[in-house]
Amino acid sequence: xxxxxxxxxxxxxxxxxxxxxxxxxxxxxxxxxxxxxxxxxxxxxxxxxxxxxxxxxxxxxxxxxxxxxxxxxxxxxxxxxxxxxxxxxxxxxxxxxxxxxxxxxxxxxxxxxxxxxxxxxxxxxxxxxxxxxxxxxxxxxxxxxxxxxxxxxxxxxxxxxxxxxxxxxxxxxxxxxxxxxxxxxxxxxxxxxxxxxxxxxxxxxxxxxxxxxxxxxxxxxxxxxxxxxxxxxxxxxxxxxxxxxxxxxxxxxxxxxxxxxxxxxxxxxxxxxxxxxxxxxxxxxxxxxxxxxxxxxxxxxxxxxx
Amino acid sequence: xxxxxxxxxxxxxxxxxxxxxxxxxxxxxxxxxxxxxxxxxxxxxxxxxxxxxxxxxxxxxxxxxxxxxxxxxxxxxxxxxxxxxxxxxxxxxxxxxxxxxxxxxxxxxxxxxxxxxxxxxxxxxxxxxxxxxxxxxxxxxxxxxxxxxxxxxxxxxxxxxxxxxxxxxxxxxxxxxxxxxxxxxxxxxxxxxxxxxxxxxxxxxxxxxxxxxxxxxxxxxxxxxxxxxxxxxxxxxxxxxxxx
Numbered sequence: 083x084x085x086x087x088x089x090x091x092x093x094x095x096x097x098x099x100x101x102x103x104x105x106x107x108x109x110x111x112x113x114x115x116x117x118x119x120x121x122x123x124x125x126x127x128x129x130x131x132x133x134x135x136x137x138x139x140x141x142x143x144x145x146x147x148x149x150x151x152x153x154x155x156x157x158x159x160x161x162x163x164x165x166x167x168x169x170x171x172x173x174x175x176x177x178x179x180x181x182x183x184x185x186x187x188x189x190x191x192x193x194x195x196x197x198x199x200x201x202x203x204x205x206x207x208x209x210x211x212x213x214x215x216x217x218x219x220x221x222x223x224x225x226x227x228x229x230x231x232x233x234x235x236x237x238x239x240x241x242x243x244x245x246x247x248x249x250x251x252x253x254x255x256x257x258x259x260x261x262x263x264x265x266x267x268x269x270x271x272x273x274x275x276x277x278x279x280x281x282x283x284x285x286x287x288x289x290x291x292x293x294x295x296x297x298x299x300x301x302x303x304x305x306x307x308x309x310x311x312x313x314x315x316x317x318x319x320x321x322x323x324x325x326x327x328x329x330x331x332x333x334x335x336x337x338x339x340x341x342x343x344x345x346x347x348x349x350x351x352x353x354x355x356x357x358x359x360x361x362x363x364x365x366x367x368x369x370x371x372x373x374x375x376x377x378x379x380x381x382x383x384x385x386x387x388x
Numbered sequence: 389x390x391x392x393x394x395x396x397x398x399x400x401x402x403x404x405x406x407x408x409x410x411x412x413x414x415x416x417x418x419x420x421x422x423x424x425x426x427x428x429x430x431x432x433x434x435x436x437x438x439x440x441x442x443x444x445x446x447x448x449x450x451x452x453x454x455x456x457x458x459x460x461x462x463x464x465x466x467x468x469x470x471x472x473x474x475x476x477x478x479x480x481x482x483x484x485x486x487x488x489x490x491x492x493x494x495x496x497x498x499x500x501x502x503x504x505x506x507x508x509x510x511x512x513x514x515x516x517x518x519x520x521x522x523x524x525x526x527x528x529x530x531x532x533x534x535x536x537x538x539x540x541x542x543x544x545x546x547x548x549x550x551x552x553x554x555x556x557x558x559x560x561x562x563x564x565x566x567x568x569x570x571x572x573x574x575x576x577x578x579x580x581x582x583x584x585x586x587x588x589x590x591x592x593x594x595x596x597x598x599x600x601x602x603x604x605x606x607x608x609x610x611x612x613x614x615x616x617x618x619x620x621x622x623x624x625x626x627x628x629x630x631x632x
Contacts, residue, residue, distance in 0.1 A: 093629065130486050133625045154488045162486040166479035170400070172407045184396045185487040213407075229483065 083108045083237055083268040084129060088138035091124050098124045100292040101138065106285075111259060111269045113283035113299075115276070117384055120290045122272045123165065126239050129270070131156050143237060158186070161230035165241040165272075167222045171215030175206060175225050178214055179232060186233035193232070200228035203258065205251075219246035227255060231262075238262060241272040256282055280376045288380060290387045295379075302379040310372045311348055313341045313355070316365035325362040326355060389496060393489050397497025398504070401471045405505065411466060415505065418459050419513035426452040427520040442528045449521055449533055450595045451588045453542050456517070458581045460510045460546035461553045465574040468502035468557035469567045476565060476631065485624045495622045499554050506553075510546050514539070541600040548607040553577060555614035562621045562631045 084106035091099040099121040106112040116122050127133045129142055131153035143159050145152035169178050176197055183193035201207050204224035209217070214225055223246045230238060240259070244252035259269055259282055273279050279286055280299045287296040295302060315322065318339050326341055327334050333344040341359070345351045348371055359366060405411050430448065433440050440448055475481045484494065518534035526532050556577050557570070564570040584603070587593045620626075 127628065132482065132485055132628055154490070157486060157488040160486070162483060164479075164482045164486075166482070168478060168480035168483045170404060170480055171478055172404045173400075177403065181396070181400045182483075182487065185393065185484075185489055226483070 083110075083143055084112075084270065085141040086125075086129075086139070089125065089128065089135055089140050090137045091121070091128060091133070092136045097291060099128070099289075102289065102293050104287055104293060104296055106268055106270060108268055109263060109266045110284045111263050111271060111282050113279040113286040114270065114272045114289065115274070115279060115286055115380060116289040116294075122289065123241060125289070126162075126241060126270065126272055130160060130162050130239055158233075159235055160237045160239060161233065161235035162239045163223075163226050163230045163241060163243050165245070167226040169214045169222055169225055169229075172213060174211050175201065175214055175217070175228075176210040178225060179229055182229050183232050188233060196232045196234075197228070200231055201225075203254075204228055205254065220248055220251050223247055224251065224255075227258070235267070237268045237270065239270045239272075242274065243271070244273075244275065244278060252278075276376045276380055286376075288383050290384055292387075294387050295383045299376050302383075303374055303376055305379065309345060309348055310374070311343050311345050311352060311355070312370040312372060313343070313359060313364075314367045314370070315339050315341065315359070316367055319363065322359055322362045322364045325358050329355065329358060389490070389492055393493045394497045394500065397489075397494055398500040401467075401498065401501030402505070404474070405467060405470065405501070408470065411470065414466060415463055415509045418463065419509050419516075422452075422455045422459060423513035423516040424520060426455065427517060427524055430521065431524045439528070442530075445525055445529060446533065447588075447594065449525070450538055451585060452521075453514070453517065453539060454581075454585050454588065454595055456510050456514050456542060457545045457549050458578055458585065459513070460506065461549040461577050461581055462575065463506035463509060464502045464550050464553040465557055465577065466571055467506060468498070468554050469561075469570045469574060471498045471501050472558060472561035473564060473567045473570050476561065477567070481627055485627070491622055491624050492619075495558070495619065502554050502557070503550050507547070507550055510550075511543070514543065514546070537597050538595070538600065541597055541604060545600060545604050545607065548604060548611055549581065551611045552607060552614060555611065555618040558618035558622055559614070562626070 086102050086104050089099060089102040090097065102121075102125060114122050114125070124133070128135050128147060129140055131147050135148060140147040142156045145156045147153060147156060170181070173181070179197045179200075180193055183196065188196065197210070198207070201210050204227065206221060206224055206228075209221070214222055217225070223243070227243060230240075243259075244255050247255060256278060259271070263269060263282075271279070271283060283299060285296060285298050286302060288294045288302075295305070297305070316339070318336065318341070323334070323336055323341065326343060335342040343355060345355075352369065356366060356369070429452075430440060430445065475484070485491075518539065522532045522534050553574070557574055560570050560573050564573065584593070584595075588595050593599060
């Protein structure tokens, strides 16, 4: 549904997006991660035909974002939830949604049905005739989500969709995204919430101006290799720490009374480490194994790009 | 350009204007002052000394009618500020631009939203003004002053001033984030028009049909230039990446 090839955007000599190449398949939830200023929103804006590309190619639904005629067709088939909700504060929730329904050429009956349906899903039934200026941030975010879904778009672009929501509302949105995926819709999700990305994305692209990594959350975590083993001691001393470091471990961290060691094969290596710690006078209270999570993978990948 | 889309944009702005009572009051207040208040000066001005002499009346009426040109420049400014900077402040342009609508359709819709109420109000006010002036002055002048060629040119100037006001406001909108400050900057367009009025009162210039036509020609050229720049400013990429 989305094909991006060497997509580049420069603003007055500054490269915001540098040669991105990726593909998003139909029915996929595609996460787009990166630090602030990485070019996530710029990429999303290029795909939504809001700004032009400097070079490269981007196709959405088979249409070329660089072609004026195609861009209107693309905008008919997409729904966008930008990072700022951008609602008309003086208008009611119904009036806001009705305005957008008209722009998407829905009939009055279609608009009414869709507005009532999505306000109900978002838990905003009964609020439809209130000006959105009086709504909380979370309620506004829900109206913006309803706005993006009104015309039954095939591709949805979400920029931080749960950022202003309480945990319960955030879950409603995440469930909705998964429901939309179940309906065969393609979802492009800009997010900083790694837990959210891990839970709902089929694949994740990590960018920092250029593409750093792209894979499923599980594969990204696996790419870090090895595991961490945490040795909780009754007390810690330099002798114990030096003993573990002398074993030529790659990464040894000390946090209060804990020694955290990266190991490739815990079953084989843990007994050696335990023996050395005990020999150095350490009292091991318990040992915990932890696998790297998406945050570790993200921090490592972004860190290496700097 | 699809007129239906243009109308959807304009209708949405009309709905917002209706909820902002201050805008309606300012338009109605200005028009009441010019269309009813100024003619009353013709009736009661200098009443202790026999009123305004018949020979002086045409010049006074012509200078009063110039207020409609000033109004036609000022009133759309207030509407256009809410229409454009309101979108900017509420950050609603990005989702709007992501819909299947062109930049030209948005610009046309917003221009109609700002121009239509102001033009309707000023033309209606001008009609009321002409009727009241005729009723007050016809016995003293011994003829009906309106309609005349001078007012025809004033009506043309009102249209041109409205276009100028909207184009100027689009340019201001790209650099302003506050409706009130944009209105204050926008009010600067009344300065040259106010200067014309003051100079006519000081008898430095007279608002003859010829002079008014020259003004209309100058304003028409200025309109074309301002709209050229306004159109190039109102481009989606420009709006999302350069508008402050």
